[in-house]
Amino acid sequence: MSISRAIGVISGLNECVNLFQWAGSSISYLRSRWSATQEESIHHEVLHLQSGLQRLRDTLPAMYSLIDKAEWRIHEGRVAELLPNLKDAVNDADDLLDEFRWHELKMEVEGNASHSAFIDFYKTTVQGSFNKVNDIQERLNSISGQLEKMGLYGVTPGFDKSVRPDTTPFPNEKKKFGRDKDLKEVMGFLGVPQSKGRACSKRKRASSTVNASTSTTAQNQVNKSRISAIPVLPIVGMGGVGKTTLAQHICNHQEVKEYFDLIIWICADDFDVKRLIKDAIQSASGKKTTLDHLASLQHALSSSVSNKRFLIVVDDVWDDALMENEQRWKDFYDSLTNVVQGSMMLVTTRFPDVADRVRTMEPFPLAGLKEDVFWRFFKLCAFGSESCENDPELVRIGKSIVPKLKGSPLAAKTLGRLLGMNLHTAHWNNILESELWKLKQEKTDILPALRLSYIYLPFHLKRCFSFCAVYxxxxxxxxxxxxxxxxxxxxxxxxxxxPLEDIGHQYFEDLVNRSFFQKVRGTYVIHDLLHDMAKLVSDHDCFTIKSMRDFQMVPQNVRHLYILPSRDLSTSNLLSLSNHTKLRTLICDKSFGNQGAAIMDRWCSELQRLRVIFWASSNELPDSIGNLKHLRYLEISKACPSKSFSSAFCSLYNLQRLYVKECELESLPCDFSKLISLQRFKSRGFEYYAGCTLNIDATNQFEMKLIKNLNQFDGHMNIRNLGSVRNCYAEEFKLKDKKYLRRLALTWSLSYSPEGVAKEVLQVLQPPSGLESLLLKDYPDVSLPNWFQLRINLNEMPAVIVDNNNDEIGTLSSFEELIILQCRNLRSVQ
Structure with a gap:
């Protein structure tokens, strides 16, 4: 897979050009403070840091690509050892580049005129970070060099046969467990006549081409009439649920073999159209073909089946069949036109999106085995016999293990094999208490089988899904x-x-379409076995703390951590997490009580790489939160007594989301506008997001105080009930400072207001120069304030609505739209 560029913050870094231009300018401005030798040394260090950062930035796209390739070869021991180290080094590089992004935002906020700020930047950042840049680059070079020697740079993503072996039409399991109903249903949809006394399925399948006769004559005669295209019935279900096994039993069923003249089985382990057609020709004719031209192969396959009613099974179709705008699938499917009526194609796939796009009939979903049947199958796998219950203790443990496996036959085989190796209660209890993803498994066991779905994901979806293991x-x-x-x-x-959030929504839908999320009663969940797989692929990155003993198992370089509420969590446990300084995500569902402030202060002081914080509750946000240069998402889910934030909070220049929905904030700090990345903000009784329309009651002092310093406001604002407001209160809105405000509506009530007061109020409500649209409604005064004279020129306005019988509008400039409604007293703008 080709990764064309680094992800997230790297693509927006812009090489910190402005930051280093400012640094160069500051060196020139402050040269009188240093000797010529010092100045040259400082200049040299700054240039070296800039070039080092640029080299690091240029390296990362190749490193992401290398991670992706390494995951295709994760079954090789040495690759598995190096991959966590590579991910850790890449994350360190990303964090370092993001730190400099914060400095650039700070320069943008504070202005680059303050050259004295360079001294602090030089001492704390240039001298302190240059060695980090070199160290990380050397680590990346070392690890990537080792992987290169193993041939990873030349790897074309794809599964080798040991990981994803070919399948055949002959079932490994001679006995069916709980699939009789499924088998009969699928046979019915394939048009196989039902035996006398066998109930036909009442489920409907959308196909007008299947017309199976139940007469004896029809069963023994080949219908020579033709259909233009072969019907396609997909069987869809997650990996290891038994799709292939069901298809194998169908192919070997006597009535299926009697109904179809020919049964063709091909395994689509990669969707190479020519290879698949060649396999189909060999299966149909018993002879290999030397043809290699696509059209010739298509004609040869069509000829091989031309006078036969046949069933073709295409097993294990992945979404590579839909590549090239579905042309791969079309080229294969077009090989089977003008076939004998009654011919059918059966496709097995773990991807609902594939099933939906190749089908001509409604897909057949295959779920796990029912509980009673699954227990019988599990006993066979673990004890070697369905009836073996001579050890009640092992039976009890086995019944406790079964619910974890969610009816998956492959999971039963995996755990059954591990349990059957040692029929002692200590061994069985150890497996019961272990996480499934921690158990050693063979390449064809359940989690490696499910991991294939993960490996096949585009790289950006891999990162998104594996992160979910923290939950x-x-x-x-x-x-x-x-x-x-x-x-x-x-x-x-x-x-x-x-918008990035819209792209994130699409990522989620992509994962839903690949069955990584399942919709259950209006919400989305991850299947337990897929969750185990997510834990497996994110072993070093994600960790969930459920009880006190889990603190001893937290990986040192963990990036994402979730703390579930538990009674046995102590303050010392929570404080110990400050040792995991590479944390990017900290989600804590536990309330801290009186110790909350101290714990949070420690975390904010030590865990300076945090990007996402979710806290259940907190008494206050400590000043140390200003250390979190990378922070982009902050949520406190429960009420907190704090009525405002400290000024240190306003240095979170990267903060995008601030959710304190149960906190009754009374005001925002005066420097709140420095949060230039803020796109969404919620507190009790107040909600803002970029592009929103904010409706404000001018008599509501609470809203007024919150709006005062929300100068990063980007959207539309409607202020009503201005008739009850005096100019001293109206000044609190600070509209002129809200430079991103685009549309403004001001409404006075129809109640009595002393003459001239409305004009004074409107004077202090002067909007920013970039305002595009202004609506005045029920304005009671006879003239407009003088700032209008500098703003409006009616000849330049594309849309003007004036609802005023006696208006005399003067010459003003710059609004794109002016709407004046029901301002019956307005006569002049002079």
Whole structure:
């Protein structure tokens, strides 16, 4: 897979050009403070740092590509050892580049005129970070060099046969477990006549081409009438659920063999059209073909089946069949036109999107085995016999293990094999208490089988899905919330001018279409076995703390951490997490009580790489939160007594989402406008997001105080009930400072207002110069304030609505749209 550019913050870094231009300018301005030798040394260090950062930035896209290739070869021991180290070094590089992005934002906020700020930047950043840049670059070079010697740079992504072996039409399991109903249904949809006394399925399948006769004559005669294209019935279900096994039993069923003249089985382990057609020709004729031209192969396959009613099974179709705008599938499917009526194609796939796009009939979903049947199958796998219950203790443990496997036959085989190796209770209890993803498994066991689905994902979706391992099983995901967090983590790649959150929504839908999320009663969950697989692929990156003993198992370089509420968590446990300084995500569902402030202060002081923070509750946000240069998402879910934020909070220049929905904030700090990345802000009784329309009651002092310093406001603002407001209060809105305000509507009530007061109020409500649209409604005074004279020229306005019988509008400039409604007293703007 080709990764064309680095992801997230790297693509927006712009090489820190402005930052180093400012640094160069500051050196020139402050040269009188240093000797010529010192100046030259400082200049040299700054240039070296700039070139080192640029080299690091240029290296990362290749490193992401290398990670992706390494995951295709994860089954090789040495690659598995090096991959966590490579990911860790890449994350360190990303964090370092993001730190300099913060400095550039700070320069943008503070202005580059303050050259004295360079001294602090030089001492704390240039001298302190240059060695980090060199060290990280050397680590990347070392690890990538080792992988290159192993041939990874020349790897073309694809599965070798040991990981994804070819299948055949002959079942490994001679006995069916709980699939009789499924088998009969699928046979019915394939048009196989039902035996006497066998109930036909009442489920409907959308196909007008299947017309199976139940008469004896029809069963023994080949219908020579033709159909233009072969019907396609997909069987769809997650890996290891038994799709291939069901298809094998169908192919070997006596009535199926009697009904079809020919059964063709091909395995689509990669969707190479020519290879698949060649396999189909060999299966149909028993002879290999030497043809290699696509059209010739298509004609040869058509000839091989021309006078036969046949069943072709295409097993294990992945989404590479849909590549090249589905042309791969079309080239294969077009080989089977003008076939004998009754011919059918059966496709097995783990991808609902593939099933939906190749089908001509409604897909047949295959779920796990029912509980009673699954227990019988599990006993066979673990004990070697269905009836073996001579050890009640092992039976009890086995019944406790079964619910974890969710009816998956392959999971039963995997755990059955591990349990059957040692029929002692200690061994069985150890497996019961272990996470499934921690158990050693063979290449064809359940988690390696499910991991194939993960490996096949595009790289950006891999990062998004593996991150979800930080959440506990059965967590209910919200698409919007998760998309925002993915953006904050830097997992979402920019696509032109499309908002990153919208791209994150599409990522979520892509994962839903690949069955990584399942919709259950209006919310989304991850299947338990897929969650185990997510834990497996994110072993070193994600960790969930459920109880006190888990603190001893937190990986040292963990990036994403979730703390579930538990009674046995102590303050010392929570404080110990400050040792994991590479944390990017900290989600804590536990309330801290009186110790909350101290714990949070420690975390904010030590965990300075945090990008996402979710806290259940907190008494206050400590000043140390200003250390979190990378922070983009902050949420406090429960009420907190704090009425405002400290000024240190206003240095979070990267902050994009601020959710304190249960906190009754009374005001925002005066420097709140420095949060130039803020796109969404919620507190009790107040909500703002970029592009929104904010409706404000001018008599509401609470709203007024929050609006006062929200100068990064980007959207439309409607202020009503201005008739009850005096100019001293109207000044609190500070509209002139809200330079991103685009549309403004001002409404006075129809109640009595002393003459001239409305004009004074409107004077202090002067909007920013970039305002595009202004609506005045029920304005009671006879003239407009003098700032209008500098703004409006009616000859230049594309849209003007004036509802005023006695108006005399003077010459003003610059609005794109002016609307004056029901201002019956207005006569002049002079």
């Amino acid at each position: 506990a099983k059965d967590h209910k995901f919200e698409k919007g919330r998760l998309a925002e967090i993915w953006v904050a983590e830097g997992f979402v790649e920019p696509q032109g001018n499309t």
